[in-house]
Amino acid sequence: MDAVIERIKNDPELKVIPQDADDRPTRAEAEAAVRTLIKWAGDNPDREGLIETPKRVAKAYEEFFAGYHDNPEEILSRTFEEVEGYDDMVVLRGIQVESHCEHHMVPVQGTAHVAYMPNGRVVGISKLARVVEAFARRLQTQETMTAQIADAIEKYLKPKGVAVIVDATHQCMTCRGVKHQGVYTITRQFRGCFKEAEQERRFWDLIRG
Template sequence: MDAVLERADNCSELKVIPQEAAKSPTRAEAEAAVRTLIRWAGDDPTREGLLDTPKRVAKAYEEFFSGYTKDPAEILARTFDEVAGYDDMVVLRGIKVESHCEHHMVPVQGTAHVAYMPNGSVVGISKLARTVEAFANRLQTQETMTAQIADAIETHLKPKGVAVVVDATHQCMTCRGVKHDGVYTITRQFRGVFKEADQERRFWDLIRG
């Protein structure tokens, strides 16, 4: 079977995937698939209100899943050494997370809190938010996304420690299945110095304000 190499989720390894899985369908094929789903749902894709829906869905998917075109290595590539001796943690609190569950392809929405302990250099704070977006804008499980964010920061910044916490609601739980509202899923990854009790406590104190 023909295969291609693709960079793995942790940004540091390559994995082999089938050639046919690597080929992206054309825009026309994507729109045809939407029309098929409309018919399967029981409606008529040729009626006036649905005529442009396949185009709109394809365009929305380009935005929802734009993370597949973003490389965390490039996002985190530029760092700065002139920090006037700053050697304490850098924390971003309340980064918006908008993702989609890979099991049902429905929205996952919440916030991410990210911190790292610099090891001589720092990265622009917007790059941390962009790193979160790069992994959020894909089909995901929250657990995987949390680990991927931590892996990327750890791999490319090589800090003394990384902390990532994601707090989100899943529409696969609120609008289908058990239909429980107000349930939040919290996932976390602590690496390096953030595994030390005092540093973890300082991180939580900053996150809670």
């Protein structure tokens, strides 16, 4: 794991490790921080309903932010040439996105649509969903996440083109601040052949069903 973190940390294009691994707080320190937040909110962290909450929150954070330990290069490293001459786009529609806003640390939820135009080789379709998860399960802005997904596919698969669209709601907007419900944010990145009007149109047609 340390070797994976070091490779990711040294990749300036991915920028996924915000601190040195040696600086990471211990589990006990993380739980103590949750206790402090509970007290700051005005409750008693020692009452029955909250006594185990710091442990639960720390465990949940391990799931929420597991993407910091995922290496997109390794995820996309195994490709296949036996495609019987297939030379058209590969599209994954409706990949579930669960992320957290880096400004308020509240959920961002939605879907991603990802496509690439193979250049002689293809990757297992589950790997594309895993790349989305790898970047989503971090503190993010939607714009950055969309670009990172496209960057990784473009860099490691070297396809003729990449298209990524993320359509999501942000609880930092729905449950605080302006409190507007039902607002969706759409971000997109088109690379290579997907910048051509015809390929972009075909991509939109496919994801709209």
